[in-house]
């Protein structure tokens with residue numbers, strides 16, 4: 551009898567767990583406690599941590615099921631496929647995105663966001679809070695972009711590995727949505743974000759990301775309990791194969807938060823054992839006071855460093871072009 555009850559209890563726990571974490575096609579991506587990552591993930595290799603993923607949650611996007619409406623010129627199921635896994639420590643979020651693409655192309659310009667690029671959105675709010683909020687939206691078209699939304703477009707590269715990415719966010723000083731280009735050093739020094747782009751074979755590449763909580767959604771406060779927390783996430787993959795001038799696009803939830811006709815935000819669901827937001831990465835060359843301001847959500851110092859002439863010690867920062875996201 552006791553054994554039978556225990557079995558039922560385990561079954562029910564598994565069921566509830568599965569409802570959140572077992573579905574590669576729902577609107578939640580469960581984030582598991584991470585152990586064993588190298589101090590610097592930019593080592594050209596997929597970290598061992600990801601290898602045993604049996605029974606764990608992930609996202610998979612395949613054409614035509616996960617096409618952005620009207621951007622679905624994919625031919626067959628191997629034209630583009632992306633899978634995404636997530637893990638975390640008290641310091642930050644780790645993501646592994648594996649992309650299968652039949653043809654890799656280089657970007658034609660610094661704004662060529664469609665040329666084989668991951669296109670991700672992050673927010674410090676959760677999906678439902680964004681959908682139901684009053685006063686959180688920046689009011690750009692009918693979008694569901696908020697004051698704490700960050701968008702990243704990170705190329706896969708073809709003839710050579712990419713040297714940087716595009717980042718977009720609402721700038722409180724300029725009162726507008728800004729898109730900037732960042733090279734890997736700027737991304738790491740100013741935002742603590744590290745991205746490793748790994749070539750697996752002719753048709754498969756991976757991106758491994760580290761994104762510190764102190765910068766996620768413009769910064770989660772130190773001490774924020776992460777276990778059980780939901781944080782909004784969305785996005786997909788933009789594919790050109792040399793035969794299309796407009797990219798074909800996969801999107802996790804059909805579209806992305808640039809559209810507001812439905813809620814295209816999903817959630818990271820942080821699993822028990824990650825803990826509270828802890829240490830700010832020590833590689834950030836900001837004063838203690840500045841770090842505190844940034845953690846509180848004031849982004850201005852970092853932005854001035856990018857768009858102005860300021861440079862971090864030993865780092866040549868050139869003025870970045872500021873362009874509006876299409």
Ligand SMILES: [Ca+2]
Pocket residue numbers: 591592593594595596597746758
């Ligand atoms: Ca790595």
Ligand SMILES: [Ca+2]
Pocket residue numbers: 628629630651652653789790791
């Ligand atoms: Ca393709």
Ligand SMILES: [Ca+2]
Pocket residue numbers: 651652653654655666789790791
């Ligand atoms: Ca491609």
